[in-house]
Each structure stands twice: as structure tokens, then as C-alpha cells.
Amino acid sequence: MKRCLSTKALLRLYTRDGTEEQRRHVDTCGACSRCYQRMSRELEAVKRVLLDTEEPVTAVAARTRLWVPVSAVATALIALVLLWSNSAVRSPVRRAPQPMQAHEAAAVLEDVSLTMFSIEGRPATLVQEARLFGSPVTEESGCEGPDWFASAECDERAHVDRLLNLFEPPDSDL
Amino acid sequence: MALPAADPTPEQVAIGRETQERIWRAFRELSGRQREVFVLRQLEGWSTEAVATALGLREGSVKSHLFRAMSHLRAAAADLP
Numbered sequence: 001m002k003r004c005l006s007t008k009a010l011l012r013l014y015t016r017d018g019t020e021e022q023r024r025h026v027d028t029c030g031a032c033s034r035c036y037q038r039m040s041r042e043l044e045a046v047k048r049v050l051l052d053t054e055e056p057v058t059a060v061a062a063r064t065r066l067w068v069p070v071s072a073v074a075t076a077l078i079a080l081v082l083l084w085s086n087s088a089v090r091s092p093v094r095r096a097p098q099p100m101q102a103h104e105a106a107a108v109l110e111d112v113s114l115t116m117f118s119i120e121g122r123p124a125t126l127v128q129e130a131r132l133f134g135s136p137v138t139e140e141s142g143c144e145g146p147d148w149f150a151s152a153e154c155d156e157r158a159h160v161d162r163l164l165n166l167f168e169p170p171d172s173d174l
Numbered sequence: 175m176a177l178p179a180a181d182p183t184p185e186q187v188a189i190g191r192e193t194q195e196r197i198w199r200a201f202r203e204l205s206g207r208q209r210e211v212f213v214l215r216q217l218e219g220w221s222t223e224a225v226a227t228a229l230g231l232r233e234g235s236v237k238s239h240l241f242r243a244m245s246h247l248r249a250a251a252a253d254l255p
Contacts, residue, residue, distance in 0.1 A: 008241060011245070012237070012241075014244075015215065015237075017242060018224065042248045042252060043247070043248055045217075045251045046247045046248065046250070047196050047216060048189070049189060049193075049251075050198075051198045051217060053194055053198075055198050056191075056198055058194050115221070144190060
């Protein structure tokens with residue numbers, strides 16, 4: 001073999017797939033021998049690096065490693081915001097109570113007043129009207145019983161005495 | 175009996191970090207099939223026939239994948255002293 005070997009042929013020799021004739025040529029040809037030695041040195045270095053060193057962390061991998069926790073935090077934040085907005089939409093908006101209008105307040109107070117100052121279940125206003133328009137007080141009712149309270153004809157002194165009697169303890173043998 | 179050296183060998187020091195990264199990058203750039211063939215044939219020492227049987231390829235395909243892989247990887251280590 002007179003011609004120098006191609007790179008492919010040299011690689012075949014390196015992987016032990018070459019022929020014996022190619023091997024003899026490399027042994028005798030200075031140029032092919034130098035090429036073969038250089039190729040062998042480079043491929044041995046490749047094997048040494050791949051077998052003996054750790055794969056370096058690339059910039060892309062480092063960025064990916066950085067983005068994993070960042071994206072996890074961002075996802076959690078988005079989920080929280082979605083949950084919050086969802087609950088905010090569903091829950092009724094609590095507005096501040098509107099101030100009561102004057103006529104409403106008057107009506108409420110009137111109801112309260114009627115309830116608190118009713119007499120025998122009848123609104124005091126009716127009793128007052130009865131007083132104003134001269135509702136007759138029967139002789140039987142007089143100042144006895146609850147009717148005395150609505151009667152304008154009762155003696156004022158007796159009126160007070162009866163009131164005081166209400167708060168005195170009943171007579172006892174003690 | 176020679177003890178394994180803890181420190182990197184002179185060859186490893188000579189290769190340098192930049193070349194190592196270039197070799198690893200070239201290795202990652204190989205196709206999956208090229209990587210399989212290179213690893214089995216060159217790093218694990220399998221025969222061409224065994225690789226072909228394991229991967230379901232013809233021997234000619236194994237040699238072709240191996241040639242492309244070695245050419246690509248060799249270029250990454252081309253600046254060695």
C-alpha cells in the first residue's frame with residue numbers, strides 16, 4: 001500500500017476493525033504514523049474525560065435548577081391568589097350599614113315606646129286618647145285595679161300611695 | 175503494587191477544564207444511537223458484533239455510528255498538546 005490512509009481507515013485501525021495491510025502501512029509510513037498517534041491521543045483523552053470526570057453543570061442546567069424552586073414558589077403564589085380571589089368573589093361583600101333615616105328612626109322609636117309603655121297590652125297612646133277625649137271611668141273601676149292608672153279622676157295622693165305600696169314587701173308574720 | 179493516586183494524573187491536569195467541558199458538550203451533542211454505540215464499543219469494550227446484536231443493528235451501521243461519534247468527539251479534543 002503506497003497511499004496514505006484516510007481518517008476513516010485510521011479510525012478503523014484504532015477500533016481494531018482495520019486490515020493487517022493497513023496496520024503495516026501505518027508502521028512504515030511516518031505521516032500516517034503521526035496522524036494515527038495524534039488521533040489515538042485525542043480519543044484516549046476523550047475516553048479518559050468521559051470515564052474519569054463528572055459531567056459539568058452547564059449554564060442551561062444551572063438555570064433550570066434555579067428556575068425549579070422559583071417556578072414552584074410562583075405557582076404557589078398564583079394558587080394562593082386564585083384561592084383568595086375565588087373566596088372573595090363567593091363571599092358576600094359586607095357593606096357598612098347605611099345610617100338610619102330620620103323617619104325610620106322615628107318609627108322604630110315609636111314602636112319601642114309603644115311596646116315599653118303599653119298598658120295591659122294596649123298602647124299608651126290609646127289610653128291618652130281616652131283621657132283626652134273623656135273616656136268615662138266607671139264607678140266600679142274607680143281607682144281599683146289596673147284601671148286606676150288610666151283614670152284621670154283618681155285622687156293624686158291615693159295614686160302615689162298605691163304606687164308606693166307596689167314596692168313594699170307584703171305583710172308577713174316575721 | 176502501585177497505589178491509586180488521589181491527585182489528578184498529569185494527563186488529566188494537561189487536559190484542562192475547558193477541554194473537558196468541550197468534550198462533554200460534544201458527547202451531549204451526539205445522537206442517542208451514536209452515544210449508545212460509542213459507550214458500548216469504546217468505553218465498555220464490547221465487540222462490534224455484540225453491539226450490533228444488543229442494539230438490533232447491522233455491523234455496518236454500528237461502524238458508521240461509531241465513526242461519526244468518534245469524529246465528533248475527536249474534534250472536541252483537537253487542541254491537546
